[in-house]
Amino acid sequence: MRGSFDVRNRRNRQRLVANAIGLVVLAVMLFPVYWMIATSFKPGRDILRFDPKWWPSPWTLDNFSDAIHRPYFTDNVKNSAIVVGVVVALSLVIGFLAALAIARFRFYGRRAFIVVIIGVQMIPATALIIPLYVLLARANQVDRLSGVIVTYLTFVLPFTVWTLRGFVMGIPPELEEAAMVDGCTRFGAFLRILLPLIVPGLVATSIFAFVQAWNEFIFAYVILASQENQTLTVWLASFTTSRGTDWGPLMAAATLTSLPVVIFFALVQRRVAFGLTAGAVRG
Amino acid sequence: MSAAPRAATPAAEPLLSSRRRERGLPARVAAGAPPYLLVLPTLVVLVGVLAYPLYWLGRISFEHYGLAELIARKGTWTGLDNYRHMLGDAEFWRIVARTIAFTVVNVGLTMLFATLIALLLVRMGTIVRGAVLVGLVWVWATPVTVAIAVWQWMVDFEFGVLNWTLTKLHVVDLIHYNWFDNPWTGFAVITAVVVWGAIPFAAITIYAGFSQVPQELVEAAEVDGASAWEVFWRVTFPLVKPIFVIVTSLSIIWDFQVFNQIWIMLEFRPSPDYYLLGVYSFVESFRVSQYGLGAAIAVVMVVLMLGVSFVYVRQMVRISEADA
Known part of the structure; x- marks a missing residue:
């Protein structure tokens, strides 16, 4: 008994220490994000000063309006939205089917298919971009969103299949089996039993797919040559080079670029931490 | 996560599925066309999208x-020339060494x-943990x-909060210090960005x-007088080793x-001191328009990574087999 009392005591002490260090870690990890947001609300004279001002007061929206009114901002937001929307929708539909196959069926070639799904994600983007660029050029798909969409599918889709597979595995097959005993067809059971149960998984997966597609840089940078066709990440990356460094508007632009991702996460916060690991690891 | 029902050993696995078949429940039965469709x-x-480009990458x-060849859509076969040129270039070997060192440091820190x-x-505690998890996910996204x-x-170099802080703390005098003038400090910043971004997923x-x-295992070891260090290496680590491998x-x-961290950080024109293999391959292809040479570098990258990829893919396939 004494032993377990000691252990509990030790555990409480541990928790206090862990909490304290945890808060320090949190502060350090989030500082860059805080500094971005704080800077974006500061007037120019509070940005360009040697002693940093830790809190934006007075605050202003000038940096945001400057960023938004830069050339091609609205075009590029629209492009990003189109690319991400199409990629996520296609990946979810196609990926769900494949996830069903590897989670619910044993079939010849299943292992080979899994190897392909996982192996494809190992190919370096810098290696793929050379042939993809040249071949898209031949197919007249350079500088078009369709070329980028097809390219993004090659890394978002395998990820989607694998993550959804994890979620499908989490649903006991007995539920579908029961429906089939009651006269449902197999696909009826998938549609009526599995699909509604998997909705949280679909939401989580679509968010990860969204983040991947929204954040991608190198393919869009190479494939989309003209400025009005580029995506928001490329727009942001060329922000400094185009006009010298204008930190206030740059931080406002950076804040705006990460905004959609943050909003999506805020909406489904609870699922996220679990979902992040659902696809990668289930041991 | 209901681990219990699929704790089946490999030997028990066929037994399970054949019982399912007997019950007339085709959930995981080898079943004709549907999975293929x-x-x-x-x-x-x-x-x-990938097969032909990969073949083509190897060919060029x-x-x-x-x-000229890009416009004419036809390259001229030169055998191993690209590889010979690349391997005979001292610059290439410096970049390989730098890439490996960079990877070791970044992966180690991460x-x-x-x-x-x-x-x-x-x-x-639950609340602090929730806050830290949200923070990590935010950084990840x-x-x-x-x-x-x-x-x-x-x-x-002028108004950065880092130079100010380090100077104020009297660590070093960094007034007007440009981190990218020296590749060592430049890579320190790049490492910070990479590791900062990589920590959330890994953690x-x-x-x-x-x-x-299982908490009982840890507690049992603690009651037996094991130190935290021993508990980690003897109990926790062996159990989660597959996750560490992944x-x-x-x-x-x-x-x-x-690639991105170097390319964008150095405003699309990194000096050769900053080349890693990915950047080098990109520069040779798109800056110098030597697509053949760039492809050869890319092929070497893929080959160098094959061993690691193999370990990873094997681990993932094992997990999927254990699950199914």
């Missing part, structure tokens, strides 16, 4: 393929910090281009592994091909 669209996309690595944070997460812009601003994944370690190999693969 289900994977078909995915296969079409992946093979359609044996060709002279510059701008794994170290991620493991420490995961160990903390296990011990935290931050677009790399955004992260780069923010770090550029933090290390700005959360390792934490997920730790939280599946996270480490993924980190190696990601850090080995780092």
Whole structure:
């Protein structure tokens, strides 16, 4: 008994220490994000000063309006939205089917298919971009969103299949089996039993797919040559080079670029931490 | 996560599925066309978009393929010339060494910090843990281009908050110090950006592994007088080793091909001191228009990563077999 009392005591002490260090870690990890947001609300004279001002007061929206009114901002937001929307929708539909196959069926070639799904994600983007660029050029798909969409599918889709597979595995097959005993067809059971149960998984997966597609840089940078066709990440990356460094508007632009991702996460916060690991690891 | 029902050993596995078949329940039965129809669209996309480019990448690595060839759509076969040129170039070997060193340092730091944070997460109270998890996910979701812009601003030579802090703390006098003048400090910043961005995924994944370690095992070891260090190495680590294998190999693969952080951080024109293999391959292709040579470098990258990829893929396939 004494032993377990000691252990509990030790555990409480541990928790206090862990909490304290945890808060320090949190502060350090989030500082860059805080500094971005704080800077974006500061007037120019509070940005360009040697002693940093830790809190934006007075605050202003000038940096945001400057960023938004830069050339091609609205075009590029629209492009990003189109690319991400199409990629996520296609990946979810196609990926769900494949996830069903590897989670619910044993079939010849299943292992080979899994190897392909996982192996494809190992190919370096810098290696793929050379042939993809040249071949898209031949197919007249350079500088078009369709070329980028097809390219993004090659890394978002395998990820989607694998993550959804994890979620499908989490649903006991007995539920579908029961429906089939009651006269449902197999696909009826998938549609009526599995699909509604998997909705949280679909939401989580679509968010990860969204983040991947929204954040991608190198393919869009190479494939989309003209400025009005580029995506928001490329727009942001060329922000400094185009006009010298204008930190206030740059931080406002950076804040705006990460905004959609943050909003999506805020909406489904609870699922996220679990979902992040659902696809990668289930041991 | 209901682990119990699928704790079947490999020997018990066929038994289970044959019992299912007897009951007339075709859930996981080898069943004709349906699974193939289900994977078909995915296969079409992946093979359609990737197979030919990969073949083509291999082919032009044996060709002279510059701008003229790009327009004429036909390279001239030069056998191993690209590879010979590349391997005979001292610059190439410097870049390989630099890439390997960079990968080792970045993966090492990522794994170290991620493991420490995961160990903390296990011990935290619920509220603080939730806050830390949300913070980590936020960092994870931050677009790399955004992260780069923010770090550029933090290390700005004139008004950067980092120079100010380090100077105020009397660590070093960094008034007007440009971190990118010297490749060593430049790479320190790049490492910071990469590791900062990589920690969340690694930490959360390792934490997920730790939280599946049965608490009784840890407690039993503690009651028997094991130190925290011993508990970690003798109890926790062996149980979550597969997760460490996965996270480490993924980190190696990601850090080995780092491109964005260097390319954007150095405003699309990094000096050769900053070349890693990914950047080098890109520059040879798109800057110098030597697509053949760039392809050869890319092929070498893929080959160098094959061993790591193999370990990773094997581990993942094992998991999927154990699950099914």
